[in-house]
Amino acid sequence: MAGEAANLYVGFDFSTQQIKVLAIDEDLKVIHEEAVRFDSDLPQYKTHGGAHIHDDQGTVTTPTILWVEALDLLLNKLKAANFPFQRVAAISGSGQQHGSVYWKQGARQKLSGLQPTKSFLEQLQDAFAVPDSPIWMDASTTAQCKQLENKVGSAEKLADITGSRAYERFTGNQIAKIYQQKSDAYKNTERISLVSSFAASLFIGDYAPIDDSDGSGMNLLDIRKRDWSELCLDACAPGLREKLGAVVPSKQIVGTVSSYLTSRFGFPQDCKVVAFTGDNPGSLAGLAPKQGDVIVSLGTSDTVFLWLETPKPQLEGHIFANPVLTSDYMALLCFKNGSLTRERIRNEKSGGSWESFDQQLESTPIGNNGNIGIYFDVTEIQPLVMGVFRFDQNGQQVDSFPDAVEVRAVVEGQCMSRRVHAENLGFDIGPKTRVLATGGASSNKGILQVIADVFNGPVYITDVANSAALGCAYRAKHSTLGGDIPFSKVVEKCSEPVCAARPNADADKVYTAMCQRYRQLETMVEKKHGQT
Numbered sequence: 001m002a003g004e005a006a007n008l009y010v011g012f013d014f015s016t017q018q019i020k021v022l023a024i025d026e027d028l029k030v031i032h033e034e035a036v037r038f039d040s041d042l043p044q045y046k047t048h049g050g051a052h053i054h055d056d057q058g059t060v061t062t063p064t065i066l067w068v069e070a071l072d073l074l075l076n077k078l079k080a081a082n083f084p085f086q087r088v089a090a091i092s093g094s095g096q097q098h099g100s101v102y103w104k105q106g107a108r109q110k111l112s113g114l115q116p117t118k119s120f121l122e123q124l125q126d127a128f129a130v131p132d133s134p135i136w137m138d139a140s141t142t143a144q145c146k147q148l149e150n151k152v153g154s155a156e157k158l159a160d161i162t163g164s165r166a167y168e169r170f171t172g173n174q175i176a177k178i179y180q181q182k183s184d185a186y187k188n189t190e191r192i193s194l195v196s197s198f199a200a201s202l203f204i205g206d207y208a209p210i211d212d213s214d215g216s217g218m219n220l221l222d223i224r225k226r227d228w229s230e231l232c233l234d235a236c237a238p239g240l241r242e243k244l245g246a247v248v249p250s251k252q253i254v255g256t257v258s259s260y261l262t263s264r265f266g267f268p269q270d271c272k273v274v275a276f277t278g279d280n281p282g283s284l285a286g287l288a289p290k291q292g293d294v295i296v297s298l299g300t301s302d303t304v305f306l307w308l309e310t311p312k313p314q315l316e317g318h319i320f321a322n323p324v325l326t327s328d329y330m331a332l333l334c335f336k337n338g339s340l341t342r343e344r345i346r347n348e349k350s351g352g353s354w355e356s357f358d359q360q361l362e363s364t365p366i367g368n369n370g371n372i373g374i375y376f377d378v379t380e381i382q383p384l385v386m387g388v389f390r391f392d393q394n395g396q397q398v399d400s401f402p403d404a405v406e407v408r409a410v411v412e413g414q415c416m417s418r419r420v421h422a423e424n425l426g427f428d429i430g431p432k433t434r435v436l437a438t439g440g441a442s443s444n445k446g447i448l449q450v451i452a453d454v455f456n457g458p459v460y461i462t463d464v465a466n467s468a469a470l471g472c473a474y475r476a477k478h479s480t481l482g483g484d485i486p487f488s489k490v491v492e493k494c495s496e497p498v499c500a501a502r503p504n505a506d507a508d509k510v511y512t513a514m515c516q517r518y519r520q521l522e523t524m525v526e527k528k529h530g531q532t
Ligand code: ADP
Pocket: 015, 016, 017, 018, 298, 299, 300, 301, 339, 340, 342, 343, 354, 438, 439, 440, 441, 442, 443, 444
């Protein structure tokens, strides 16, 4: 019974551009949502899209203390809205994947002794050995990636152990860079957290363990054993096992909320905290996919992923531990040039309005008369290339497109790359495949139509675009019920996704041919401009 005093379950998402929170009742109905946006709510940090892009174009960081202050702001917003903290039975959350936090020696004591009269910000100012956290957009660790693959034996061997070959943003390589370039800071680090476990630590007032699903994005975890790989740890930095702490299944209850949060906001003393995980694993939980569904998440990054029973790691893409069923896995592809690239084109070609952007999309034919654009504003992941490349219907490279052609080219180019790389990984995408769309841009009908056309399958959405936070609220409930009942049982009451776009009749013909051209053009661009 979801009466006035019934339990609530809360999910947080510490994403690239904001922290979002939502609360659900026992019937899984969302009763409250709130967010703090980093660029606009905390302008003093001068972030762009939540990040600092450094001059070398490879290094991308976010001040760790920004996330701390953002949580202060968010909890105060909830309080100002009279949020019923006392009804919260359990919380969980997610974080942008791969980003890392370096707690200074003595920080654990600070965390466990927080004074309820003061904010997190006032008390954790000096808690970090590295003040700027490397985040998933970073591409500055190519040297460390090569070192790791060499030390482990080969890219294939590393992929076989950890689910991925070495990737610049993966945390082991980021830690190796810090160890090599800031050895004093490394020495002075008591604990290394992921963004997710860092956030959970703020809630329990102690270091929270890393969960196996988000931990799979580090190039350090043996994804089958669900424990750190000694070989990978040793290849990255000394004493790493101790600095990382234990790995736990994502469904593990890692503590109860701290007495600090109980006193300051009124959470009940027995409010459980379930391990926080990565934002993509969180979204997988939030969308409760059926066998065969492909998920396309259109956030700051675009990701394509699915539930997997057996891991078959390859040199492209990633295999992570599954966040809701410990014996299973998930496969994922991540594309760095997602929403921020679409936003740039919208600002330059559509007067900053999504409405005009959509009208331009509608005014141009599917297939864009053969024009193809590849837009890598920041170094892409597959392929490792930066730059903008436009080709006309004859495959000739051109310097510009008319505005509306450019708008269609960015969306079609992105969707074709998602399809081509998903096919490389063996994703079986056919007319019967349900494509579940989520993330900020999934509210855009025009973009959803292009996805349906390029993937040649129906695209479904749920009424909550914020699937990562929602998934974590579901996970909080699942673990409160013991975690042993199937997750599907917990989410059986959640509303079914609705079909938002179906492919046009001639889309298959147009895009099957065009995806082949896209594949050739991208390979050519990679040969000429690739950074490996
Ligand atoms: P993250 O979780 O990575 O912080 P979100 O999933 O919240 O990101 O998505 C944020 C992005 O959504 C913004 O950068 C913005 O470009 C995009 N977005 C929001 N509304 C629209 C829209 N109507 N059309 C296209 N993109 C949109």
